[in-house]
Amino acid sequence: MDSFKITGPSKISGTVEISGSKNAALPIMVATIARPGVYEVSNVPDLRDTRTMIKLIEIIGGIISSSNNTLKIDTRSCNNPNAPYDLVKTMRASFYVLGPLLSRFQKASVSLPGGCAWGPRPVDFHLKAFEQMGAEVVLKNGYIQATGKLSGTDIIFKVSSVGATGNVLMGCFNLNSQLRIKNAAMEPEITDLCHFLVKMGLKIDGIGTKNLIIYPNDSKSSINIKHTIIPDRIEAGTFIAATVITKSRLTLKNIIISDIKKVLDSFIDIGLKILDSTENSMTIDFSGEIKKLNVTTNVFPGFPTDMQPQWTSVMCLSNGESMMEDTIYQDRFSHIPELIRLGANIKLNKNVVTINGVDKLKAADVMCTDLRAGAALILAALAAEGITNVSRIYHVDRGYENFESKLKGLGVEISRISS
């Protein structure tokens, strides 16, 4: 298992190009199964998770070629509505395949996803929605066996769910009646998925809002479409956090500022300056002390849970006591003990973290436990005095494209140790 060796404290400088969004690419890739066709999807980040999704689409019968972050996906010969455990257990997002398989084949056998490092992550919202749409859903030997032609109905999500919203949307091909989703997720990745599904032939009203209407459609014939994935707002947020924690100046390219507004505003509240910005880039600068700020995560456009660990790392070096409350996941805190090993002063009580800023962090051996926890440890290692070894980097490889070469390009002393 690979690890990163990072020498701190480090400054960063220069320009970073933000990659395509992992959480937009994954549903869009698998949506291609829902309708036979030839799809050219560009700005797809080359990650462990996107490579896993390619394997899943090939198991279903798709033919994929990739070069320079562009995938050519031919799903005209898909013929196998089964997603196996040994693949689904490695990536929860594989469960997105259920909607497309029901659209295309009116049947599916999809392994229940495993939990992940921070605990069980249920899929009950997905299953209840498909049952409401007319599917018969049974659990057999750890597999969800779903059968039936899906129909329009009213789906009301009591809790906003990115995955369940996306899965239901991808189940809406060949509907004979209107489907309405209330309390749909509004994350930019769902909006990008909706734009892709419209190109695939769906008619969707309310895109970008909590209330979506999908109209009856006949989507059996083969199509040919192109799409470019939006930039990754969480990668952008992570590099903003790197700029703050190292008190540096950075230019970010390929960003959508409206997608990161809450995160950017929070960093501005603690002292970040925007020196220059264009439609898809900005130059930011941080100097002086990191001001403390309480943050509570929320669904979009609130502060994203996927930036909670990275923000916590920054607050470890703030000028006082701050609270971080995660209202999306009650137990996404496996990075806390590792930050404490680096000298952070943090207390955890249920889903609320109290952080007392310290003057400095000190290098230590730490271990990634999930994707964003790994990002948080790398950020802390940039500021820590000495050489920090961050192990189990495979977690980070799931969601950050070329992370060490991007950091090296900004002046960080980082190397990947393969073992």
Ligand code: EPZ
């Ligand atoms: C997506 O996960 C993202 N993953 C996650 O990003 C992100 O943290 C999450 O949305 C929240 O924004 C992808 O897009 C691939 P949810 P998802 O359904 O869809 C509960 C990353 O770091 N819930 O919006 O699984 C759930 O436990 C990853 O890139 C149910 O109870 O999240 C959570 O508490 C990590 N039953 C809340 O809802 C369900 O059936 C929101 O989850 C589904 C979800």
